[in-house]
Amino acid sequence: MKVSVNWAKQFTDIDLPLPKLVEKIGAQLGAVEEVVDIGKRYDGVVVVRVVTCGNHPNGDKLTVCLIDDGGVVKKVPRDTNGFIQIVCGAPNVEPGMLAAWLPSGIVVPSTLGSEPLVLEARDIRGVLSHGMLASPKELGFSDDHAGLLNIDEDISPGTAFAKAYKLDDYVIDIENKMFTHRPDLFGMLGIAREIAGISGNSFKSPDWYLKPNLPAVGSEKLDLSVKNEVPKLVPRFCAVAVDGVKVGPSPIWLQSYLMRVGIRPINNIVDLTNFVMYETGQPLHAYDWDRLSSKGTVALSVRLAKSGEELTLLDGKPVALDKDTVVIATGDRVVGIGGVMGGLETAVDGDTKNIVLECASFDVGATRRSARTYGLFTDAAIRFTKNPSPLQNPAVIAKATQDILRIAGGSVASPLQDSHGSILRPATISVGTKFVNNRLGLQLSASQMTKLLNNVEVETQASETKLSVSSPFWRTDLHSPEDIVEEVGRLYGYDHLELKLPMRDLKAAAENEYLAFKDGLRDSLSGAGGNEVLTYSFVHGSLLDRAGQDKSRAFHIRNALSPDLQYYRLSLTPSLLEKIHPNIKSGTDSAVLYELGSVHVRGVNDSERLPAQLSRVGLVVAQRTPVGGQGAPYFTARRYSDYLLDQMGAPRPSYDLFHHRTIVPPEWKPALQAFEPSRAAIVRIGKDLVGIIGEPNRNLAKALKLPAFTAALEFDSQLLAKKSGTRGGYESLNRFPSLTYDLCLRTPKDTTYRQLEKFLDDALGRAGEQHGYGFSTTPLDIYQPENATTHKQTTWRIELWHSARTLTTKEVNDLVDNIAKSARSRLKAIRI
Numbered sequence: 001m002k003v004s005v006n007w008a009k010q011f012t013d014i015d016l017p018l019p020k021l022v023e024k025i026g027a028q029l030g031a032v033e034e035v036v037d038i039g040k041r042y043d044g045v046v047v048v049r050v051v052t053c054g055n056h057p058n059g060d061k062l063t064v065c066l067i068d069d070g071g072v073v074k075k076v077p078r079d080t081n082g083f084i085q086i087v088c089g090a091p092n093v094e095p096g097m098l099a100a101w102l103p104s105g106i107v108v109p110s111t112l113g114s115e116p117l118v119l120e121a122r123d124i125r126g127v128l129s130h131g132m133l134a135s136p137k138e139l140g141f142s143d144d145h146a147g148l149l150n151i152d153e154d155i156s157p158g159t160a161f162a163k164a165y166k167l168d169d170y171v172i173d174i175e176n177k178m179f180t181h182r183p184d185l186f187g188m189l190g191i192a193r194e195i196a197g198i199s200g201n202s203f204k205s206p207d208w209y210l211k212p213n214l215p216a217v218g219s220e221k222l223d224l225s226v227k228n229e230v231p232k233l234v235p236r237f238c239a240v241a242v243d244g245v246k247v248g249p250s251p252i253w254l255q256s257y258l259m260r261v262g263i264r265p266i267n268n269i270v271d272l273t274n275f276v277m278y279e280t281g282q283p284l285h286a287y288d289w290d291r292l293s294s295k296g297t298v299a300l301s302v303r304l305a306k307s308g309e310e311l312t313l314l315d316g317k318p319v320a321l322d323k324d325t326v327v328i329a330t331g332d333r334v335v336g337i338g339g340v341m342g343g344l345e346t347a348v349d350g351d352t353k354n355i356v357l358e359c360a361s362f363d364v365g366a367t368r369r370s371a372r373t374y375g376l377f378t379d380a381a382i383r384f385t386k387n388p389s390p391l392q393n394p395a396v397i398a399k400a401t402q403d404i405l406r407i408a409g410g411s412v413a414s415p416l417q418d419s420h421g422s423i424l425r426p427a428t429i430s431v432g433t434k435f436v437n438n439r440l441g442l443q444l445s446a447s448q449m450t451k452l453l454n455n456v457e458v459e460t461q462a463s464e465t466k467l468s469v470s471s472p473f474w475r476t477d478l479h480s481p482e483d484i485v486e487e488v489g490r491l492y493g494y495d496h497l498e499l500k501l502p503m504r505d506l507k508a509a510a511e512n513e514y515l516a517f518k519d520g521l522r523d524s525l526s527g528a529g530g531n532e533v534l535t536y537s538f539v540h541g542s543l544l545d546r547a548g549q550d551k552s553r554a555f556h557i558r559n560a561l562s563p564d565l566q567y568y569r570l571s572l573t574p575s576l577l578e579k580i581h582p583n584i585k586s587g588t589d590s591a592v593l594y595e596l597g598s599v600h601v602r603g604v605n606d607s608e609r610l611p612a613q614l615s616r617v618g619l620v621v622a623q624r625t626p627v628g629g630q631g632a633p634y635f636t637a638r639r640y641s642d643y644l645l646d647q648m649g650a651p652r653p654s655y656d657l658f659h660h661r662t663i664v665p666p667e668w669k670p671a672l673q674a675f676e677p678s679r680a681a682i683v684r685i686g687k688d689l690v691g692i693i694g695e696p697n698r699n700l701a702k703a704l705k706l707p708a709f710t711a712a713l714e715f716d717s718q719l720l721a722k723k724s725g726t727r728g729g730y731e732s733l734n735r736f737p738s739l740t741y742d743l744c745l746r747t748p749k750d751t752t753y754r755q756l757e758k759f760l761d762d763a764l765g766r767a768g769e770q771h772g773y774g775f776s777t778t779p780l781d782i783y784q785p786e787n788a789t790t791h792k793q794t795t796w797r798i799e800l801w802h803s804a805r806t807l808t809t810k811e812v813n814d815l816v817d818n819i820a821k822s823a824r825s826r827l828k829a830i831r832i
Contacts, residue, residue, distance in 0.1 A: 001030075001173070001174045001179060001185065001186055001191070002171050002172075002173050002260075002261040002262055003171065003172040003173075003174060004169055004171055004257065004260050004261060005018070005171075005172065006166045007169075007257060007260075007279075008188055011188070011189055011192035011193070011203075011206070012192045012195060012201065012203055013196075013201070014195060014199070021172075021195070022035055022172060024195075024198050025174065025195070025198070027493065027494070028491070028494070029178070029194055029490075030174040030175055030179060030185075031174065031175040031178055032173070034172075035170055035171070035172050035173070036171040038162075038167055038168075038169040038170065038171055039168035039170075040112075041112050041140065041167075042161050042167050043106065043162070044105070044106035045102055045160070046069050046157075046160060046161060047098055047099075047101075047155050047157060047158070047159045047160075047161055048069045048099055048100075048133075049067065049068045049096065049098055049099075050095055050096065050097050050098075050099060050133075051068050051083050051095060052065065052066045052083075052095055053065050056125065056127060057126065057127070058127075059125050061089055061091075062087055062089050062124065063088045063089070064085065064086075064088075065085070065086045065087075065133070066079065066084065066086075067083060067084050067086055067101060068082075068083055068157045069084060069101060069157055069158050070159075073103050076104070076130055077128075077130065084131075085127070085128060085129065085130060086130060086131065086133055087127050087129035088133050090135065090148040091146070091147055092150065093133065093147075097150055097151075098150070098151035098155060099134070099148045099150070100134045100149055100151065101131060101132075101134070102131050102134050103130065104119050104131045105118065105119065105120065106118070106119060106131075107119075108134075108138050109138065110138050119131050119132060133148050134149060135147060135149060136265075140259060141252075141256065141259045141265060142264055142265045149252065152252060153251075153252070165253055166253075166256070167256060167260070171260055171261065176382070179386070181386075182477060183281055183383065183387050183388040183389070184388070184389075184474045184475060184476075186281040186382070186386060186388070187277075187278065188279050189205065189206075189209065189279055190280075190281055190474065193205070193456050194456065197456035198490075198491060198493070202454070202455045203455060203456060203457060208395065208398065208399050209395045209399070210395070212394045212395035212399075213398055214398040214416050215398075215401060215405060215411075215412045216412065217412045217413065217414065217415060218411030218412055219411075220243050221414060222414050223296060223297035224239060224240070224298050224356060224413075224417060225299045225300070226417040227299065227301040227302070227419070228301075228302045228419040228420075228421075229302060230302060230303060230304060231419075231420070232363070232421075233326050233338075233362065233363040233366045234302045234326060234360060234361065234362055235363070235420060235421060235423060236360060236390035236393050236418070236419070236423065237300075237358070237361075238358070238359045238360065238393045238394065238397050238419075239356055239359070239397075239416075240356070240357050240397060240414055240415075240416050240417065241289055241298070241355070241412075241413040241414035242355050242356075242357060242401065242410045242411065242412055242413055243353070243354040243411060243413040244353065244354070244410035244411060244413075245352065245353065245404065245408040245409055246408055246409050246410075247267050247349065247350055247351075247352045248267060248408075249268065250267065250268045250272070250407070254272070254275060254407070255271065257278075258274060267348065267349070267350070268404075268407050268408045269286050269348045269352070269355060269408055270348055272400060272403045272407060273285060273357070275403070276396060276403065277379065277380070278379075280396050281386075281388055282383070282396040283339070283379070283380035283384065284357060284358060284400055285336065285342050285357075285358045285380075286348050286356070286357050287335065287342065287347075287348070287356040288346050288347065288349070288352045288354070289354035289356050290353065291345060292335065292356060294330065294331060299331065300328060300329070300330060300356070300358075300417075301330070301331075302326065302327075302328060302338065302419075303326075303327060304325065305322060305323055305324075305325040305326075305327045305334065306321075306323070307323055308320075309334050310334075311335075311337065311343050312343060313337075313341050313342075313343060313344060314341055314343065314344055315341075315344075316344060319337075319374050321334065321337075322373055324369060325337060325338075325369075325370050326338035326339065326362060326363075326366050326367075326370065328342075328358070337374065338362050338367070338370070339360075339367035340367065340370050340378055340380060340384075341378055341381075354410075355404075357397060357400060357404070359397035360393070361384075361388065361389075361393060362384045364384065364387050367381055367385050368381075368385045387476050388474075388476070389475075389476050391423060391425075391474070392473060392474055393418075394418065397416070425473075426471040426472060426473050426475070427471045427478060427479050428468065428469065428471070429468075429471065429478065429479070429480065429481060429483070429484055430467070430468055430481075431466070431467050431485075432465055432466055433446050433449060435485070436449060436481075436484065436485050436488050439482075439485045440485060440488065440489045440497065441497055441500065442489075442492070442497065446463065446466070449462070449467060449488050450462040450467065452487075452488055452492060453469060453484075453487065453488070455491070456491065457472050458471065458472060458475065458478070458487065469484055514721055517720075517721040518596055518717065518721075520647075521596060521644075521648070522596070524643075524644060524648070525594045525619060525644065528592070528640065528644075529592050530592040530594040530619060531591075531592065531594070532594055532595065532596075533594070533595050534595065534597070535575040535576065535595060535597070536565055536569075537568065537569060537597065537600070538557060538565035538566065538568060538569065539564075539565070539569045539574065540563070540564045540565070540566055543574050543575075543578065544567060544570065544574070546574070546699055546703040547573075547574040547699075548674065548697055548699060548700070549570050549571070549670045549673045551567060553570055553602045553669075554567040554568050554569070554570050554600070554601075554602060554611075555567065555600060555611050568600035569599050569600070570599055570600070570601055570670035571616065571670055571671035571674055571714060572597055572599060572616045572617075572618030573671060573674045573675075573696070573712045573714050574674050575595070575618075576593050576595055576620045576712065577620055577696055577701075577704050577706060578704055580622045580704065580706055580710065581705040583622075584622065584624055588624075589625065590621075591620075592619070593619070593620050594618060594620075595617070596615075596616075596717060597615075597616060597618075598613050598614065598615055598616070599614050599616050599670075599671075601670060603666060604666055604667045614667055614716065615718045616671075616717060617714070617720070618713070618715075619640060619713050619714075620710065620712045621637065621640065621711045622706060622707050623707060623710075625709075626708070626709040632679070633679075633709050633710055634679050634681075634693070634711060635779070637693040637694055637695070637711035637713050638655065640693075640711075640713060641655075641683060644713075644715075645720075648720060650685060650690075650723045650724045650725065651686070651725075652761075653683050653685050653690070655681040655683060656684060657680075657752075657754070658672070658675070658677050658681060658682060658694070659677075662682060664689060665689060671714050672692055673697070674697060674700060674712075675692060675694040675695065675696060675712070676694060676695045676696065676697045676698060677697075679694050679695040680692060680694025681694055683713075683715070688719060688723070690715055690720055690723060691715035692714050693712070693713040694712065694713075695711055695712070696710055696712055734774075734803060735803075736802060736803070736804075736806045736807075737801070737806060738799050738800060738801035738807075739807050739812050740797055740799050740800075741797075741798045741813075741816050742796070742797050742798075743760075743795070743798055743816060743819070744793055744794070744795040744831070744832040745793065745829040745831060745832065746791050746793045746830045746832050747792060747793075747794065748790065748791055748828055749784065749790060749791055751792075753782065755827065756794055756827065756829070757777075757779075759823060759827060760798075760819070761777065763818075763822060764777070764800075764819070767815055771811075772802055772803065773802055773807075773815075774801045775798065775799065775800050775801075776798075778799075779794070779795070779796055780797050781793075782795075783795075798816070800812055
C-alpha cells in the first residue's frame with residue numbers, strides 16, 4: 001500500500017518529522033518497504049506562461065516560443081523583456097497557456113532512477129532552446145506525449161511545479177501482507193485515521209463518509225434496475241446512473257495524486273473511480289450507459305457465468321468464463337467479472353455521454369478464485385480479497401457521484417439501486433481492563449484505554465473495570481475481547497511494554513508419552529534397516545482407484561494446490577508403495593520404507609461433518625530379487641510385525657488370515673482394500689485390531705510396477721502405544737551357551753501354520769515355566785511335494801537356554817521328544 005503523506009494530510013494533521021513518522025508506522029502499523037521522495041523528481045520544474053509562438057525558420061513542425069517564468073530561474077539568457085526562448089514541437093502549444101518548463105541542467109522527471117537525462121541548452125536547427133516544455137509522459141504522469149501538459153489552474157508564472165500540485169511529497173510503501181485483516185487500511189482515509197491514532201491524536205471521519213448524501217435526481221431520467229441472483233456471493237450491489245457527463249483528461253491535481261501512488265490516468269470518469277477507491281479502500285466501476293442499454297433501459301444482473309460465455313476485458317484480453325465466476329451482465333451479455341475487471345465493450349471513453357456507476361461488495365473466496373483463474377490481480381481484486389465492509393458502499397458511491405458531477409458535469413439520472421441481503425452489523429464487545437492488562441503486561445486505566453480507542457473512532461464506553469466497545473462499520477476485524485487487546489497494544493505501542501521476563505515454573509515439562517513412543521518406533525524401525533519418509537497427506541484420485549479404495553470415503557479438495565493432491569488419503573500403504581518403483585528403478589536392490597503420519601476417513605465419528613483423523617505407522621518391504629529361504633512376502637511382513645511389537649513391549653498378537661467373512665471396523669476398511677485378500681492378515685492384541693499385514697493387491701502392484709517380492713504392514717500407532725509396555729533397558733547376555741534343534745513336522749495339508757506355531761509356542765512356554773528355559777523359534781521351511789495331496793512339512797529352528805546353567809543334550813532331546821509326541825496326538829503331526 002503506497003501512502004502519500006500529503007494525501008493523508010487532507011484528513012489529519014501530521015506534525016511528526018518524516019523519519020519519526022516512518023519509525024512509528026513501522027512499529028505500530030506495518031512494515032515499511034520503501035520511502036520515495038516525490039518532490040526530488042520535480043526539483044527545478046517551473047510553471048511558465050507561453051508569451052509568443054512563432055514558426056521555426058528551419059522546421060515546419062517546430063515552434064519558437066518565448067516564455068515568462070516570473071524571473072525566478074537564474075543564469076539563463078533572456079530577451080529585453082526578460083523572456084526565455086524555447087523551441088517546442090508540441091502541436092497544442094499556444095500563446096497564453098500555462099505549461100511546465102524543464103530548465104537546462106535538471107533531470108527529466110520520467111527518467112529519474114533509470115538512465116537520467118540531464119537537459120542542456122541546445123541548438124535545434126539553428127535556434128537555441130533553453131530547456132523544454134514538458135508533456136505528461138516527460139513529467140511521469142502518463143504515457144501521453146502527444147502534446148504539452150496544459151495547466152488548467154490559475155497559477156502565477158514562476159511557481160514551483162511541485163508546490164503548485166503538492167508534489168513536495170513522500171510516498172511510504174507499506175507491505176500489503178501487514179494489512180491482510182484490515183481492509184480499511186487499503187484506503188488513504190483509513191491510513192490517515194491510524195496515523196492519527198498511533199500519534200496520540202483524535203480523528204474524525206469526514207461528513208460525506210459518516211452521513212452519505214447522494215445528489216438528487218435531475219429532470220432527465222435513465223431507466224436503471226439491478227437484480228442480484230447470488231446474494232451470498234455479492235452481499236451488496238449499488239448502482240446509479242449519471243447523464244450528460246463530459247469525458248476528457250482529468251485535472252492535473254487528480255492525475256498527480258494517481259501518479260504518485262502508481263495508477264495510470266485514463267480519463268476523468270475512470271480516474272475519479274480510482275481516486276475514490278484509493279481514498280476509501282472500496283473499488284468502483286463505471287460503465288457506458290448507452291452501451292449497456294437495450295431499448296432505452298439498463299437491467300444489470302449479478303449472477304454466475306453460464307457455459308460457453310466469453311468476455312473481452314478492459315485490457316483487450318478475451319477470456320472464456322468458468323461457471324463458478326461471478327459476473328455482471330445485461331440480459332445474456334456479460335459486461336464484467338465481479339470484483340476483478342470490467343469489459344472493454346462497455347468501457348467509458350471519449351464518446352461516452354451517460355454512465356452507470358457501480359459500487360458493490362464481493363465475496364472474498366469468489367473474488368480470489370476469479371483472480372487466480374484468469375491471472376488478474378487488479379487493485380480491485382486485491383481489496384475485495386481483504387473483505388471491505390458493505391456498510392460503507394452508500395457513502396462511497398455518493399462521494400464518487402458528487403466528484404463526477406463537479407469535474408465531469410452531468411446530473412444524477414436514476415434513483416440509487418441498492419440490492420442487499422442481511423448485512424452483518426458491527427459488533428459490541430465487552431472486555432475487562434484486567435483482561436487487557438494481563439495479556440499486555442501493562443497497568444493502563446479504563447480511561448487511558450478508552451482514549452486510545454476513541455482516537456481511531458472505535459466508540460468505547462468505560463466503567464471502572466469494564467469497557468464496552470462498539471466496532472465502527474468500516475472495521476470488519478473486531479469481534480472478540482482478544483481483538484481489543486491487540487488494538488490497545490498496537491495504539492499504545494508495543495515498544496512501550498516493560499522489558500520483563502515472564503514468571504514461569506522451572507520444573508521440567510512432563511514428557512509426552514505418545515511422542516516418546518513415536519520416537520521409540522522410529523528407533524526400532526530404523527534399527528531394522530528402515531528409512532523414514534514423509535509423503536503428502538493428499539493423494540491423486542487415481543491412486544485411490546488403483547488401491548481399490550472407495551473415493552467417497554475420502555474428502556475431496558476442490559481448490560487443490562496440485563492435480564496430484566486432490567483427496568485426503570485413506571491409508572499410508574498406497575503412498576508408501578508409490579515410492580518403491582522409483583527407488584528400485586534407480587538401482588536399489590531392496591528398500592524398506594516407513595512413515596508415521598495421519599490418514600482421514602469420512603463417515604467415522606463425523607457428527608461435526610469432519611473426517612476422522614487417524615494416527616498410523618506404515619512400512620513396506622520390497623526386493624528386486626528375493627533371497628532364497630525367505631518364503632512368501634507375507635512372512636517377511638509378519639517378521640517385521642513380530643519384531644516391532646516385541647520392541648514396543650506389546651503382548652503377543654494373533655494373526656487372523658483374511659477371508660470374505662472377516663469383519664473389520666469402518667476406519668480400517670479402506671486400508672484393508674490395499675492388500676490382496678488371500679495374502680493378508682488382521683493383527684489383533686486381545687480383541688483389539690491394531691493393524692494389517694500382507695502383500696499389496698494385484699491391481700495396485702501392477703499399476704505401481706512393484707517387484708514380485710513386496711510386503712507391507714500398517715498399524716494404529718495410538719492404539720499400539722496404549723498396548724505397549726516397558727521396552728528397552730539393559731539386558732545382560734546369558735553367561736551359558738544355548739542349544740539349537742531343528743524340528744520338522746509332517747502335518748495334514750489343512751493344518752495351518754498358525755495352529756502349528758501356537759502349539760509350539762504353548763509347549764515351549766509350559767516347559768519354560770516349569771524348568772526355567774528361555775526359548776525362541778524361527779521358521780526355516782514349509783515344503784509340500786508336488787505329488788503330495790494330503791500333507792505338508794514345516795521345519796523350525798528351536799533355540800533353548802537357561803540363565804543359571806548349561807543345558808544338556810539329553811534334556812533338550814527329551815523336551816523335543818515330548819513336544820513331538822504331543823504334536824502327534826493333538827495335530828496328527830509326524831516328526832520327520
